Amino acid sequence: MRMNRQEYKKLYEGLGQPTPSWKNVPMAFLTGGLLCALAQWIKTLWMAADMTESASGALTSVCMIALGVGLTAAGLFGRLGRMAGAGTLVPITGFANSMAAPAMEFRTEGLITGTCVKMFSIAGPVIVFGVAASVVYGVFLWAVM
Incomplete structure (x- = not known):
C-alpha cells in the first residue's frame, strides 16, 4: 500500500x-x-x-518507596502521573513505580517468569549502570589514595 503526500500528512498530524x-x-x-x-x-x-539523621533518611526512603508501590498497586500512580507529569517520576516514588508496575502487569505469568523477570525490565538498566559507575568511581578513588 503506497501513500501519497496528503494521506501521509493526514496520518502524521x-x-x-x-x-x-x-x-x-x-x-x-x-x-x-x-x-x-x-x-x-x-x-x-x-x-x-529519636532516630539518627542517617536512620531517619533511610526510613524515609523506605516510606516513600512503599507509598509509590502502594499507589501503583491501587492503580492511582498512573492517574497521578498523567496529571503531574515528571513531578512523580523524579522523586524515589517514580523509581518504586518503575519496579512495581511491570511486576504487577506480568504477575499472571507466574512468580518467576512473570513477576520476578519483569520487575527489572524498566529499572534494571538504571541499577546496572549505577552499580557499574559506583565500581568505577571506587576503583578510581582507591587508585588515587
Whole structure:
C-alpha cells in the first residue's frame, strides 16, 4: 500500500499532539515539590522519634518507596502521573513505580517468569549502570589514595 503526500500528512498530524508546557511544567514542579515536602515531613517525624539523621533518611526512603508501590498497586500512580507529569517520576516514588508496575502487569505469568523477570525490565538498566559507575568511581578513588 503506497501513500501519497496528503494521506501521509493526514496520518502524521493525527499522531502527535503538542503538549501544553505552560500547564505541565508548573504541575510537575508543584507535585514534585509536594512529594519532597511529604518526605521531609516523614523524616522530621522519624527524627522526633529519636532516630539518627542517617536512620531517619533511610526510613524515609523506605516510606516513600512503599507509598509509590502502594499507589501503583491501587492503580492511582498512573492517574497521578498523567496529571503531574515528571513531578512523580523524579522523586524515589517514580523509581518504586518503575519496579512495581511491570511486576504487577506480568504477575499472571507466574512468580518467576512473570513477576520476578519483569520487575527489572524498566529499572534494571538504571541499577546496572549505577552499580557499574559506583565500581568505577571506587576503583578510581582507591587508585588515587
